[in-house]
Amino acid sequence: MSDATELPDSKGPLIYRQSIWTRVTHWVWAICLFFLLLTGLQIFNAHPALYIGNESGFEYENAILEIGAVNSAEGPRGRTILFGNTFDTTGVLGMSGDAARPTFTAFPGAVTIPSYRDLGTGRVVHFFFGWIFVATMLIWFVASFINGHIRRDIVPKPADIAGVPRDVAAHATLRFRHGRSYGPLQKLSYFTVFFILFPLIVATGLTMSPGMDTAWPWLLDIFGGRQTARTIHFTVMLLLVAFFIIHIIMVFAAGPINELRSMVTGWYRASPGTPGAEGDRP
Structure with a gap:
């Protein structure tokens, strides 16, 4: 049954969609990225x-x-x-x-931490949340590999690639199918974030460290020098900000209460006709 034929008061099954590992790392990442962004702009202000x-x-x-x-x-x-x-x-x-x-x-003080010029504090806070971000990323990769989240929900399959045009049309008309698994566009975007942008921003961040360059000089060869790594780091930050904005827009478009409940409790209201029942866990 498509969204267009659903009754306004119809309800699909309540399914357990997000594991505790996905939910906890999701919110830890949100906090880390907030502080990393604002302290990163403070650091950038030292040499803009x-x-x-x-x-x-x-x-x-x-x-x-x-x-x-x-x-x-x-x-x-x-x-x-x-x-x-x-x-x-x-x-x-x-x-x-x-x-x-x-x-x-x-960048104005309204979007930096601290809001005044303080490179030292900005660097300390940036590195603190940077290491928490890295640790959380490793925990997510291990847990998601074991519970099948990566295989099931993140890595796009041939059928997902084939379904991209249809999914684009559905998003353009705000017709969302709420199922147990992610849609093609979700898989492609999450795969890009988790397997390209996250590793890239961490690796370029390490490349900007003289100590890491001494221990791993090949980082400079991979990224073409410390200054190029800094430019890539900044560019990836912009891409992550763009992803965050689109992510928030899609949450509101798809139903914020249902989406937030999923990321807080793990339970998600699927569209009518979706396999699953109350109390069912994948």
Whole structure:
């Protein structure tokens, strides 16, 4: 039965969809990524530019992103240079705050931890939650491999790839099928996050550490230098932020109460006709 033919008050079976391991790691990741993002922007503010290559500095012209402030006929203005293109970003990037007492930082204090310039605190908090993030990722991989979550819900199968066009159409028209397993787009997005973006942001983070480079010099070879690793790290962060925004939109579109109940208790209300019954566990 499709969503279009379901009665408004019809209810499908309540199924146990999310294990305790999935739920706990999900919320730990959410907390970690919040602090990692805001402290990461604090760290970025110490040198608000990204480069490609092993070297960086005033004598080089390999910056692909620069955020700062410049003087103009109208006074100081925020300026962002991206791939050689210059944008006035006053009030958002480079210069923000009250016009009488502006703040000259790449990202405003409203989105950094701490909200004022404090690179030392930002680094300590960033590394603290970074290691919690890594430990949680390892726990999730082991638990999800043992209980079959990776095989069942994360790794896309040929049938999932074939079903992508249909799933795209369903999402475009906000017609969601609530079943025991994830849909094709969910599998593809989660696979990308868990097996590409998460490992990549951890590996590039390690590459930026001089101590890790000394112990594992091959990291610099893989990512083309510390500055390139920093640029990749920043880019992956942007992709994770985009994923988070889309994820939240889809939660509200698919039914926030049902989705939140699933990630808090593990129980999920499926569409009518879905195999399963009250009290059933996979």
